Amino acid sequence: MEYMSQEGYDKLVAELHYMETVELAQVKDAIAEARDKGDLSENFEYHAAKREQSKLLGRISFKQKVLANARVIDMSQIANGTIQLLCHVGLTNLTRNMQVNYMIVNPHEANVREGKISIKSPIAQALLNKKVGDEVEVKVPAGLLKFRVDSIKY
Template identity: 50%
Template sequence: MSQEGYDKLVAELQRLESVERPKASAAIAEARDKGDLSENSEYDAAKEAQAHLEDKINKMKVSIAEAKIVDLSRLSTDAVQIMSKVEMTNMSTKAKMVYTIVSENEANLKQGKISIKTPIAQGLLNHKEGDIVEVEIPRGIIKLRIDKISIEA
């Protein structure tokens, strides 16, 4: 993943631990003060929300522990790889598309960032400019021509 993506993940983890976790504990305490826990749906909901939060925190900790930060200066534009910005043309519709291939945690379609695990990214990997690749997507097979490969710092 990029250094920027790693930094965002660490900041979000810190926010969850320092802001959201105390809020969840306070919600449980407030619900507990309302009496009989056996019939207290507010208490059950607060406990469930806390469990979801703790699960999210644990998953983020694993992602951070397993993260490998990509040194963008060492990447090549010879072939598509993680962190490549790929300009391509859909050969059947002639539609132009631009995607940057990123780690799963950094994927954001609105920003044009697709996960390396998506069918399109998998189909493009290791191909060069000018190559026409056939990519199997849920709706069938599409042909994409790789027009340009670059690295965005």
């Protein structure tokens, strides 16, 4: 079971719809066009299009499985006061003396550029169930980081 936000669920549904309606049609057209060029045994374009179709069908199947197991979280049911999935967390990086803000999300929604980190990441794992004022140390590939929890928003 995969817990995710309504926004993440809707985005995944849109991606799947686009892949099934637009990308799959484009690949089928490319296969048909390559097939019209003659001998398939030595037709590079045909084999490349078939490989692309296979990759796309694999991605579609994966997204379908994720959606089948997805559960949208009701934000009103999240426990107040501690860091949980879908929380916005304000932190002070005590190692570098700087402020950072993250939202803890499902791995399929993670995007560091948007400040969304996976609940499976080392930082999120260390922050789970912490409260404002708590300090945590996190071992990451770059070394040891120390954070203080400044704010939690749901």
